[in-house]
Amino acid sequence: xxxxxxxxxxxxxxxxxxxxxxxxxxxxxxxxxxxxxxxxxxxxxxxxxxxxxxxxxxxxxxxxxxxxxxxxxxxxxxxxxxxxxxxxxxxxxxxxxxxxxxxxxxxxxxxxxxxxxxxxxxxxxxxxxxxxxxxxxxxxxxxxxxxxxxxxxxxxxxxxxxxxxxxxxxxxxxxxxxxxxxxxxxxxxxxxxxxxxxxxxxxxxxxxxxxxxxxxxxxxxxxxxxxxxxxxxxxxxxxxxxxxxxxxxxxxxxxxxxxxx
Numbered sequence: 001x002x003x004x005x006x007x008x009x010x011x012x013x014x015x016x017x018x019x020x021x022x023x024x025x026x027x028x029x030x031x032x033x034x035x036x037x038x039x040x041x042x043x044x045x046x047x048x049x050x051x052x053x054x055x056x057x058x059x060x061x062x063x064x065x066x067x068x069x070x071x072x073x074x075x076x077x078x079x080x081x082x083x084x085x086x087x088x089x090x091x092x093x094x095x096x097x098x099x100x101x102x103x104x105x106x107x108x109x110x111x112x113x114x115x116x117x118x119x120x121x122x123x124x125x126x127x128x129x130x131x132x133x134x135x136x137x138x139x140x141x142x143x144x145x146x147x148x149x150x151x152x153x154x155x156x157x158x159x160x161x162x163x164x165x166x167x168x169x170x171x172x173x174x175x176x177x178x179x180x181x182x183x184x185x186x187x188x189x190x191x192x193x194x195x196x197x198x199x200x201x202x203x204x205x206x207x208x209x210x211x212x213x214x215x216x217x218x219x220x221x222x223x224x225x226x227x228x229x230x231x232x233x234x235x236x237x238x239x240x241x242x243x244x245x246x247x248x249x250x251x252x253x254x255x256x257x258x259x260x261x
Contacts (some may be wrong), residue, residue: 019063026070033072036079043085044113054078054112058105061163067101069220073256074102077218078109080258081189088214090115090188095176095203096195097121098149100156104164106191111165115188120172120179125150127175131197136223137253144195180206187211193220197230204259205240211261222250222257231257 013021023030038051046054058071058078067074081092092110097103097119110117125147133143153173160166172179176199187210192203200221207217221227228251230236237245248257 023059023071026072030071030075033075037075042079042082044082046082046112050112054108057108057163061101061104064163065101065104065159066099068098069102073220074105076256077191078105080216080218081106081109082113084113084188084214084216088188088212090186090210090212090215092117093120093187093190093207094118094193095120095190095199095207096193097151097156098193099151100159100164102191102193103156103169104160104162107160107164107166107169110168116168116170116185117165118170118172118183118185119156120174120176120183121153121156122175123151123153123156123173126196127199129196129198131226133224133226135225137225137228138223142195142224149195176202176206183210185210188215190215190217191220192217195221195224197226200227200230201236201240208241208243208259208261213261215261217259219257219259220255222248222252223255228252 034055038048038055055071055075058074061067062071092106092115094103094106094117103119107117126144126149128146129144131144135141153171157171160169172183176194180202183206187207190203190207190211192200194200194203200219204217211217219227219231222231231248231251234245237243246259248259251257
């Protein structure tokens with residue numbers, strides 16, 4: 001067992017200490033990602049000061065809201081979205097908000113590129129499923145029974161109000177299969193963090209047709225073998241999404257996979 005795993009499982013550290021530990025642990029990835037973002041412009045006009053302020057706000061949100069992602073992961077997503085620019089019209093979508101940490105962060109990104117932001121979540125946890133789960137490509141066990149990862153809507157909404165931009169954030173409460181078919185706005189970017197095969201199917205089936213040319217869908221679940229298997233399926237892309245299987249650099253080795261239109 002690694003030192004990190006031992007600490008997470010057996011050591012009850014005060015939150016400030018655990019937060020610092022996490023940031024030190026991920027610093028080799030977080031710092032280069034932050035510097036690469038801060039010191040380079042984006043297609044959506046941003047200044048050095050604005051990019052620096054966004055990164056600092058990301059760290060602040062991670063301190064006050066339970067965020068399972070790392071800073072370099074969210075900085076990577078922010079950079080991709082801000083580099084779409086005006087030629088790619090549409091809103092930003094998040095599917096799966098958990099406690100609202102990523103939601104607050106993405107709402108700030110939406111503000112910088114002047115886009116509306118739509119959030120889809122049941123706020124009741126995972127739907128009923130009989131999927132077989134297990135270890136990720138990183139060796140950690142993951143299981144997602146009905147109701148797991150449920151976070152009340154008011155908690156997510158309050159976190160966005162406190163740390164993000166609530167003025168451009170729109171919530172769609174319910175399971176994806178019930179809410180997404182009624183959404184018809186053009187989409188510039190969608191961030192999908194849903195853990196289940198069926199939920200991933202629902203998101204790509206409903207959102208890909210709405211993507212503007214040049215738009216992106218980012219799956220944050222590509223470290224799960226059951227999602228990798230889905231993405232490798234020609235039948236899924238051709239019969240359920242309606243396209244030939246796209247290039248997905250990093251599939252099978254990375255947590256995030258980006259699909260471009």
